[in-house]
Amino acid sequence: MIGIVDYGVGNLFSLESSFAALGFETAVSGDPEVLRRCGHIVLPGVGAFRDAADKLRRTGLDAYIKEEAAAGKPLLGICLGMQLLFEKSYEYGEWEGLGLIPGAVRPIADVIPAGLKIPHIGWNGLDFPAERERCPLFKELSPGDAVYFVHSYYAADCAPYVTATAEYGADLTAAAARDNVMGTQFHPEKSGDVGLSILKAFCTL
Amino acid sequence: MISKRIIPCLDVRDGRVVKGVRFEGFADVSSPVELAKYYSGAGADELVFYDITASAEGRGLFTEILRETARNVFIPLTVGGGINTVADFDRVLKCGADKVSVNSGAIRDPSLIGEAAKRYGDQCVVLSVDIRRVGDAWHVHAKGGRVDTGLDAIEWIRRGVASGAGELVINSMDTDGVREGFDLPLLKAVCEVADVPVIASGGAGNMQHFTELFRAVPGVDAGLAASIFHFGEVDIRELKEKLHADGIPVRRR
Numbered sequence: 001m002i003g004i005v006d007y008g009v010g011n012l013f014s015l016e017s018s019f020a021a022l023g024f025e026t027a028v029s030g031d032p033e034v035l036r037r038c039g040h041i042v043l044p045g046v047g048a049f050r051d052a053a054d055k056l057r058r059t060g061l062d063a064y065i066k067e068e069a070a071a072g073k074p075l076l077g078i079c080l081g082m083q084l085l086f087e088k089s090y091e092y093g094e095w096e097g098l099g100l101i102p103g104a105v106r107p108i109a110d111v112i113p114a115g116l117k118i119p120h121i122g123w124n125g126l127d128f129p130a131e132r133e134r135c136p137l138f139k140e141l142s143p144g145d146a147v148y149f150v151h152s153y154y155a156a157d158c159a160p161y162v163t164a165t166a167e168y169g170a171d172l173t174a175a176a177a178r179d180n181v182m183g184t185q186f187h188p189e190k191s192g193d194v195g196l197s198i199l200k201a202f203c204t205l
Numbered sequence: 206m207i208s209k210r211i212i213p214c215l216d217v218r219d220g221r222v223v224k225g226v227r228f229e230g231f232a233d234v235s236s237p238v239e240l241a242k243y244y245s246g247a248g249a250d251e252l253v254f255y256d257i258t259a260s261a262e263g264r265g266l267f268t269e270i271l272r273e274t275a276r277n278v279f280i281p282l283t284v285g286g287g288i289n290t291v292a293d294f295d296r297v298l299k300c301g302a303d304k305v306s307v308n309s310g311a312i313r314d315p316s317l318i319g320e321a322a323k324r325y326g327d328q329c330v331v332l333s334v335d336i337r338r339v340g341d342a343w344h345v346h347a348k349g350g351r352v353d354t355g356l357d358a359i360e361w362i363r364r365g366v367a368s369g370a371g372e373l374v375i376n377s378m379d380t381d382g383v384r385e386g387f388d389l390p391l392l393k394a395v396c397e398v399a400d401v402p403v404i405a406s407g408g409a410g411n412m413q414h415f416t417e418l419f420r421a422v423p424g425v426d427a428g429l430a431a432s433i434f435h436f437g438e439v440d441i442r443e444l445k446e447k448l449h450a451d452g453i454p455v456r457r458r
Contacts (some may be wrong), residue, residue, distance in 0.1 A: 013301045029402045047326060065417045069262065119328055121372070121402050122426060123208040123250055123456040144209055146456040148281060167206055190281050192245065194458065 082183025103158025275301020322369025
């Protein structure tokens, strides 16, 4: 069973549907008791970092997620859910994240040349850092395989944990991982067959 | 490098694709769900569903179809047609739409763009504009293009983006249906004022028109078309191979 953390942020229909299409059952819940029974946990999210981080804290789900991460359960953050895994974000202020992966979330405007559109929306190819072993999520992929992005902020100061990048005027963090805690800035549930292969790899970890 | 997107558009009335679809080996050519699956498999980067239903009954059918599509197709889905209130955004987003396109609804009530952007984020709000050249200017047209609002299109687009529209669909009524290529002068003028993604619509008649579009107007992010894809005149996979050969970045897997 794949647990999808429901904390009132974003639309989970496509995510649920993509796991269903792969033949995996899901439990969409904000109840740690229900999620604890799942073998894998997905942290989704769209919208603003501060709101999402507040909601996790208010519901006590932040403590639950940290507990599962420490216990070694496979955890996948998607989009804003990935950004929440880091120590902090500088989206309209400075906000504390879950701190499961060292690094900070910063505006892409800081690193890309003027004239490129923000948000970074659309399909972009992935590159994998040559200096380390390929993250198991991407075992079926080839460099250049495209996935779907929608974001204005990116994970920075996390070079040792970057598992994939996408070139958009600069090499932006497309995915990061620290042991069992993984995140994708892009939306695998909207990235066609390539995206489904990533979700499938996660489910079979 | 970010890819240029190819987007088929499906007009849906009472739960069926209109304008007809002519495909070999297709069991149900007017099923939006089957057609969406086909396009997704053929390499479409995104789909636009346009609801042209007038009745409440048909509208219910449309959301059901949307749900069924989102269950089976895992590429971004934009929905337009009959979007007049924030409640309409809510209705289609719950059924699996990723982006919502507003047209006449935003002309009637321009605050809709800002309200929806505040609630769902800019990336969710697509401003679709039907434009026709009138003298030296371009005018926004409403009600499926039947009514000249007198609004200057470039000014309307500037306002829409400032209010929170995260993407633009530019439908040229001058080139639509003519099949002699996209409206390059209009698209250039739009790209000069818009710092959000621009989707070009109206005028595609063959594969070369897409190459011309992306070469002549580098600010355009996507090309949208309906009948040339539905009639099988342009195959999306072949189109992408051609664009790749022409040096235009596209997603090929």
